[in-house]
Amino acid sequence: MMQRFGAIWLFYKPYFIWSFAINIVITVVNPQLVPAILTKLFLTILLWYLINETHAKRKLIFYNNLGISTLKLFCAIFIIDVLIMIAYLYFIKAFI
Template sequence: MQRFLAILAFYKPFVVWSFIVTAIIGFFNPHLVPAIVTKLFLTVFAWYYVNETSNKRKLTFYKNMGISPLKLFSIMFIVDCILTIIFLTVFKEFT
């Protein structure tokens, strides 16, 4: 449970941007498949950004906790997909 909370703490700065992207996707194309593909692209971009900038030292903390970068970004992607599916499902109900 402690590792999962640490992953959520890592995901916290990305939540606002993820929500903005999900809202934009919802307005233009509220289907799940394009949204999930977009989220996958954004997760890969986030990995590249963190891995290639000075934020790379943040990954050291998670490696010391026994969380590999692949596991970190995979769980972040899954959580993001769950939030996206919930948001788009609610969005479709009101449009």
């Protein structure tokens, strides 16, 4: 289980900076929770589409060999991303 989580985190790590930048934009534009989650869902679906349609699809073979399907991988990064975003939004709202 921890090996799979580590692999999922390894996949998410390059996208973390972009995700955090999007968190900052969401905070400035509309720091409400539901629109922020919907935005993250849209961006996760867009990321899935871009990876499936480019040569980056070969990266998914590694995760499939570990027993992590593409759907599980993207659901997991969406959940991780949303949890980080919720913590960030509650932290920022405490100071605004």
